[in-house]
Amino acid sequence: MTDTPAETLYCANHPQVETSLRCNRCGKPICARCALRTPVGYRCRECVRTQQQVFETAVWLDYVIAAVVTAPLAGLGAFLLSNLGFFMFFLAPVAGGVIAEIVRVAVRRRRGRYLSLVAVGAFVLGCLPLLLLPVLLAAFSLFAGRGEGILSSLVRSLFPLIYTVLGASTLYARLRGISVG
Numbered sequence: 001m002t003d004t005p006a007e008t009l010y011c012a013n014h015p016q017v018e019t020s021l022r023c024n025r026c027g028k029p030i031c032a033r034c035a036l037r038t039p040v041g042y043r044c045r046e047c048v049r050t051q052q053q054v055f056e057t058a059v060w061l062d063y064v065i066a067a068v069v070t071a072p073l074a075g076l077g078a079f080l081l082s083n084l085g086f087f088m089f090f091l092a093p094v095a096g097g098v099i100a101e102i103v104r105v106a107v108r109r110r111r112g113r114y115l116s117l118v119a120v121g122a123f124v125l126g127c128l129p130l131l132l133l134p135v136l137l138a139a140f141s142l143f144a145g146r147g148e149g150i151l152s153s154l155v156r157s158l159f160p161l162i163y164t165v166l167g168a169s170t171l172y173a174r175l176r177g178i179s180v181g
């Protein structure tokens with residue numbers, strides 16, 4: 001913001017409104033109604049919009065690609081790692097990191113505000129069959145009157161659940177960089 005109290009400025013969008021504010025990027029006089037407060041000072045709408053476009057480079061297809069790439073890989077990871085017992089605790093974050101790299105390359109390193117959220121949603125979706133299967137099996141054993149199967153089924157469902165939480169949070173952390181904007 002450049003302060004020039006000596007001269008009277010008029011807003012570029014509202015010629016009858018007096019102001020002492022200027023956009024700190026293009027220097028255009030703007031009134032309080034037109035000024036947008038940004039972390040770096042007051043700016044006009046046009047400058048803020050231009051800058052958002054620089055950050056947002058992803059097209060709608062990138063969101064589809066991110067989801068289509070993530071869901072099956074997350075499901076495959078859940079299937080492979082859930083049987084590894086406690087090794088899964090170390091390998092689930094690795095899987096999340098690898099999937100994040102693949103997504104990054106698949107969208108050609110374009111940036112999108114919601115890309116990481118879409119990827120995390122697809123990750124959970126991809127794990128859903130393995131998350132639900134033990135629950136269904138437990139419900140089935142209960143229905144069949146074989147109560148002893150329930151506990152082992154529920155314990156088995158914990159591994160896909162932990163995999164999902166660890167993998168999805170790593171994926172989100174790694175992709176957060178491409179969501180900034």
Ligand SMILES: [Zn+2]
Pocket residue numbers: 023024025026027028043044045046047
């Ligand atoms: Zn401006």
Ligand SMILES: [Zn+2]
Pocket residue numbers: 011012013014017030031032033034
């Ligand atoms: Zn104005």
